[in-house]
Every structure is written in C-alpha cells, then in structure tokens.
Amino acid sequence: MANNNPAKNILYQKLQVVIDEKMELQNPLIEILHQAQEIFGYLPAEVQQFIADQMRIPVGSVYGTVTFYNFFSMEPRGKHVINVCTGTACYVKGASKLIQMIEEELSLNMGETTKDGQFTLTSVRCVGACSLAPIFTIGEEIFGQIDSRNKLKTILDKFNRYA
Ligand code: FES
Structure with a gap:
C-alpha cells in the first residue's frame, strides 16, 4: 500500500478489513471485488494488484474476473x-x-x-x-x-x- 495520499490510504485500509473478513468464504474473490468497487467506485489496476497481493493469487485471476462480469468497471463510473x-x-x-x-x-x-x-x-x-x-x-x-x-x-x- 505504497501511497502518500491519506484519503486513499483510508480506502485501502477499508479494503484490507473487507479482505480479512471475506477470506473465510469459500470463493471470496467476487464478494471482495463487489465491496472494493463500492469503496473505490471502480476497480483500477492498482486496486486489483492490491487484492491479488493480499489474497496471494495471480493478478491475472483478478483481472480475468473483473473483465468477465459487466457489473465490474475499470473506469470511474458516474453517480x-x-x-x-x-x-x-x-x-x-x-x-x-x-x-x-x-x-x-x-x-x-x-x-x-x-x-x-x-x-x-x-x-x-x-x-x-x-x-x-x-x-x-x-x-x-x-x-x-x-x-x-x-x-x-x-x-x-x-x-x-x-x-
Ligand atoms: S428481458 Fe426481462 S427484463 Fe428485459
């Protein structure tokens, strides 16, 4: 979480809590991505990398899931x-x-x-x-x-x- 923006760091802290909670689930990735999108508004590459690192899975798996479902977005979405x-x-x-x-x-x-x-x-x-x-x-x-x-x-x- 190398980031000098305090507001952004808070968002990553929230995401970390979500990941820690959801890792108990059998297939936690989709649930974590949903929550991450709620926290950040979308799923940019750095958020996907963070999730992959924390879950200890290849970032390609995260990317593959994000791009497979059209309810996930890699671009900022409107209100x-x-x-x-x-x-x-x-x-x-x-x-x-x-x-x-x-x-x-x-x-x-x-x-x-x-x-x-x-x-x-x-x-x-x-x-x-x-x-x-x-x-x-x-x-x-x-x-x-x-x-x-x-x-x-x-x-x-x-x-x-x-x-
Ligand atoms: S086709 Fe069923 S709601 Fe549009």
Whole structure:
C-alpha cells in the first residue's frame, strides 16, 4: 500500500478489513471485488494488484474476473449507472432504440460516462421485469415501458435534480 495520499490510504485500509473478513468464504474473490468497487467506485489496476497481493493469487485471476462480469468497471463510473436490459423481451420491444435515445440525450456511447460525472450507460441481461419491456435500472429502481423521449427525459431530469 505504497501511497502518500491519506484519503486513499483510508480506502485501502477499508479494503484490507473487507479482505480479512471475506477470506473465510469459500470463493471470496467476487464478494471482495463487489465491496472494493463500492469503496473505490471502480476497480483500477492498482486496486486489483492490491487484492491479488493480499489474497496471494495471480493478478491475472483478478483481472480475468473483473473483465468477465459487466457489473465490474475499470473506469470511474458516474453517480447514476443506467443499466439498459438487452434480454430477449426488451430487445424485441426496442432496447436498441432505447439505448440510442439515451446515447443521444446524454451525448455518450454505451459504456461511457457523461462529462459531468452524473451518468454511466451500461447494459444488463434480463432482470426479471420482462412485462415492462423495454426497461432500464438506475440503482435499485426499475423503469419500464420507456418508449418515448419524453418519458426518458422525465426520469433523467429527476436524477439530475437530486444529483
Ligand atoms: S428481458 Fe428485459 S427484463 Fe426481462
């Protein structure tokens, strides 16, 4: 943990506590990565290296897991992460159009974060709300039947207002 930034050191100390706790589990890596992403907001190479060192596993194993699951990010994410469902029902009901509307509205591409750091756009597989297709989630909330720009704008405005 060679770091002269005290704030950052506190984050690494938190992560160390998590690692010590989770090492009791049978497969602790995914749980540790989830918590690390909560602590740091994303999983940069130095955090992956730290986890690998502490767990005494090759950093390639950590990297492989981070890149395998799309809920892990190696880039800083926006305050609000928009997960558009690209499962079958949502796809059939216009997920591609929805993605395009969001991209245009926020001036970004899939996987990117807005310049003001408010929103990141990613995709997910079916979240079990197929009857509301096409849907996206922000945090714990599911927004369904987003078939017009007005509906989309109303939702995005709400999150911008409470930014
Ligand atoms: S396919 Fe999108 S919620 Fe099921």
